[in-house]
Amino acid sequence: MKARTIKLWFEIHKWTSLVCTLFLLMLCVTGLPLVFYEEIDHLMHDEIEAAPSAEAARLSKDVVLQAAMEQLPGKVAKYIFWDEDHHPGQMFVTLADSAEAPITADHYLTMDEYTANVLEAPPNEMDFMLVMYYLHVEMLAGIPGKLFLGFMGLLFTLSMVSGVVLYGPIMKRFDFGMIRTEKSRRLRWLDLHNLLGIVTLAWAAVVGLSGVINTLADPALEAWREGQLAEMVADYKDQPKAKGSLGSLQAALDSAKAAAPGMDVSFVAYPGTLYSSGHHYAVYMIGTTPLTSRIIKPALIDAKTGQLTDMRDMPWYLKTIFISQPFHFGDYGGIPMKIMWVVFDLFTIAVLISGLYLWFARRKARQAQLKRAIRQVESLTLSSEQEHVG
Amino acid sequence: MLDKHKFVKVWGKPIWLFLITIAGLLFAIMGTGIAWYALSWIALGIPLYAMVKHGRAFFRQ
Incomplete structure (x- = not known):
């Protein structure tokens, strides 16, 4: 590679890294507790698990929902979630004043599906983990914050590519993993930066790119609502919104399950919410393998008649987002994988900090070099003036 | 031949x-059960081991 080409790649690496490093550091630090979100949340909220006796049977979902709604009279259901892997026998109910109410006005109830008792009613307020989450996802700045972080992720990708390009010429004369401890402190940090950077490359690229993909979730969902979802509910376009008493939730779930054998229900969106039409229970089905459990398939059930009206695979761009999510969260390989995720994250922080150190050290070295040169010129000028005078 | 050797030396590891x-x-998402998980942990453990093994030199005086 020519010296000019190397210099160009060096400039790309320097500037893309400098622009994104502080944001990347924030993402790496806030991401650390988020890897153990479930576990920390569990510790913070003293969660109670549903513990069914051997002969206990689950109640109808309508009964459990009714019990939840009696806790907060006057509210309507927005979403209902299940998580059989981590919280078997529990139903998570979101209630609000109306289906269109903003997320900040939502109330959450965790219900026991065997007894219809309330297990937990967490307050809808920002706790430590939620602050970490919103900082990580959008810097507490909504969709613009999310898209900005996506752009920083793209710069990070470019900085990794340029780093790889520079790695070849630098390592041409050295063995893999070599750290020159006998030379200057700057070279020692440079070698550490190269070692950690090249070894974490695959992990950082996967987590970085999946993060960038995730920042596009909001516009992608909007495109889906205006495209496929609008097409699926086209027959209801001119009908008034479903109001008053709705059909059975349990019957809607049974219809969806019958239409998608071998799939589980992930969540139900009530009519009028962001993830449904004004007339349907949108029952979101998921597969049962680690990979297919990430791909959601909506079944639309007429909320009045209980009839299945449509069920389709989601478009490719949403599937891409769903599949990319576990590769960003690291939550699919048990606790040891989460621990490794944290270690990779810490090494990535070391790459970022060593990069910053190198930039400062290089600047300092250049300034010192410049000062030396100026001093030399000054002393030369002074001695020639003295010669003239003499 | 020399170029190939150089390439492997720089880029092999x-x-x-x-x-x-x-x-x-990929292992942990391709299959269910402890065997797939264990494969995943071992595979991800290798780069972490490489970083610790070579990175230790940084702290040596």
Whole structure:
């Protein structure tokens, strides 16, 4: 590679890294507790698990929902979630004043599906983990914050590519993993930066790119609502919104399950919410393998008649987002994988900090070099003036 | 021949570590059960071991 080409790649690496490093550091630090979100949340909220006796049977979902709604009279259901892997026998109910109410006005109830008792009613307020989450996802700045972080992720990708390009010429004369401890402190940090950077490359690229993909979730969902979802509910376009008493939730779930054998229900969106039409229970089905459990398939059930009206695979761009999510969260390989995720994250922080150190050290070295040169010129000028005078 | 040797010397280990990391990330999502999980942990453990093994020199005086 020519010296000019190397210099160009060096400039790309320097500037893309400098622009994104502080944001990347924030993402790496806030991401650390988020890897153990479930576990920390569990510790913070003293969660109670549903513990069914051997002969206990689950109640109808309508009964459990009714019990939840009696806790907060006057509210309507927005979403209902299940998580059989981590919280078997529990139903998570979101209630609000109306289906269109903003997320900040939502109330959450965790219900026991065997007894219809309330297990937990967490307050809808920002706790430590939620602050970490919103900082990580959008810097507490909504969709613009999310898209900005996506752009920083793209710069990070470019900085990794340029780093790889520079790695070849630098390592041409050295063995893999070599750290020159006998030379200057700057070279020692440079070698550490190269070692950690090249070894974490695959992990950082996967987590970085999946993060960038995730920042596009909001516009992608909007495109889906205006495209496929609008097409699926086209027959209801001119009908008034479903109001008053709705059909059975349990019957809607049974219809969806019958239409998608071998799939589980992930969540139900009530009519009028962001993830449904004004007339349907949108029952979101998921597969049962680690990979297919990430791909959601909506079944639309007429909320009045209980009839299945449509069920389709989601478009490719949403599937891409769903599949990319576990590769960003690291939550699919048990606790040891989460621990490794944290270690990779810490090494990535070391790459970022060593990069910053190198930039400062290089600047300092250049300034010192410049000062030396100026001093030399000054002393030369002074001695020639003295010669003239003499 | 010399070029091929140089390429392997510079890029051999980084490419191997890149591939083993990707494999580790995929194993746990490809199958269920402890065997797939264990494969994933072992594969992801290799790059971490490489970093610790070579990175220790940084702290040596």
